[in-house]
Amino acid sequence: MPLAAQFSEYGTTDELTVVEVPDKSPGPGQVRLAVRAAGVNPIDWKLLSGAMRAQMLLQLPAGLGSDVAGVVDQLGEGVSTWQVGDEVLGSSASPAFAQSAVADAGALVAKPAGLPWEVAGGIAGAGATAWTVIDDLALAAGETLLIHAAAGGVGTMAAQVALARGARVIGTAGPDKHELLRSLGVEPVTYGEGLADRVRALSPAGVDAVLDASGRGEIPVSIELAGGPERVLTLVAFDQAASGVRIHVGGGGADSAPAVAGIVGLIQEGRLRVPVARTFPLADVAAALELSRAGHVAGKLVVLPV
Missing domain, CATH: 3.40.50.720 (NAD(P)-binding Rossmann-like Domain)
Structure with a gap:
């Protein structure tokens, strides 16, 4: 079974543990990804702390992470835009601090060949x-x-x-x-x-x-x-x-794929680069969230589940 970071109670990063979780199956219009990288955003530690319970009440135990980059390994019903083996990046529908995640097919864009996984994983939200x-x-x-x-x-x-x-x-x-x-x-x-x-x-x-x-x-x-x-x-x-x-609330909005594609386009043109401050293995996701919460980070923090 794949590994994922989860918490059973709201609180500090002490509540986070890496556990085995059942394999996910993509629903209609979704794909499953073998996660290669997942970007850390301030909302992650805010959700863990319980500060956003009024806006996003989670069913515990719960996971974290929404920025994702990975390889498509299973297609849901009706998906024709992606094939198994495609390398993609975007927003996940299930927690991304995990070895496996599902995403809506329309929330993903193709990862350019040669773009490092840690960069791809840090693009979507920011x-x-x-x-x-x-x-x-x-x-x-x-x-x-x-x-x-x-x-x-x-x-x-x-x-x-x-x-x-x-x-x-x-x-x-x-x-x-x-x-x-x-x-x-x-x-x-x-x-x-x-x-x-x-x-x-x-x-x-x-x-x-x-x-x-x-x-x-x-x-x-x-x-x-x-x-x-x-x-x-x-x-x-x-x-x-x-x-x-x-x-401004809502990040990039409900349909963020065009904006993500715009960012990727600038990267391919050599007009934008994504500074990555530090990467963390899945086992150290708590340290990644602590560093994000402390602030003053130059660039992106990224979790590498594999």
Whole structure:
């Protein structure tokens, strides 16, 4: 039987264990994957902690993980878009921190030959979110975008999508991540007190739009720099709705495959790369979630079940 990470009670990563689970069978319109890589996202440790019980009440014992890359090994009824042996990536319908998972056929895109598994496994959630929010901000060529937490999973991809569309990107991060941002084409600034002055030193007129992937109190300075809240979008500061900024929920949306395909296309064109901060075997999934929860990670964390 395949192995999977599960928890029987909400709480800390101490609740996670790797156990044998029954083989899954894909339903109509689904495929089963031999999982090669699964990206870690903040929602994973939030689900484990019970912080999202009001939005997503899980039937325990439960697993985690939704970003997936793997090899199709079984087809559900009515699936003609994929064949056994196809290498794919996207979003899973069952927990992805496992050796086997099922996914809706339409939630997957083909993995390009030569794309490393750890990169493929880290694309779906952050990539679809990045693509969607840049669309939502209606960023035009020649405009300047400020990204808070620009070195994170969503931040690095959103920056590169914006750059590929002809925008200029300024990104906040700790000094130890500035070189990474420069390598992506982002102009780095250090977050914290005096941020507005540091941004204006690079862009005296302020910025055209702001993406907040940090949630550490940057909304007032973002509104100031953007000249109003209309083009300030946050992924995390849900308590700031009254300020007039845009609150983005739902990641890449229900139909995220086109956005994921867009990210993959930029990778194939050499215009986007996915920094992978660290990989973990399935047995160390708890350590991966702890590192994600602590924050300040440059790039993606990815679990490699095999």
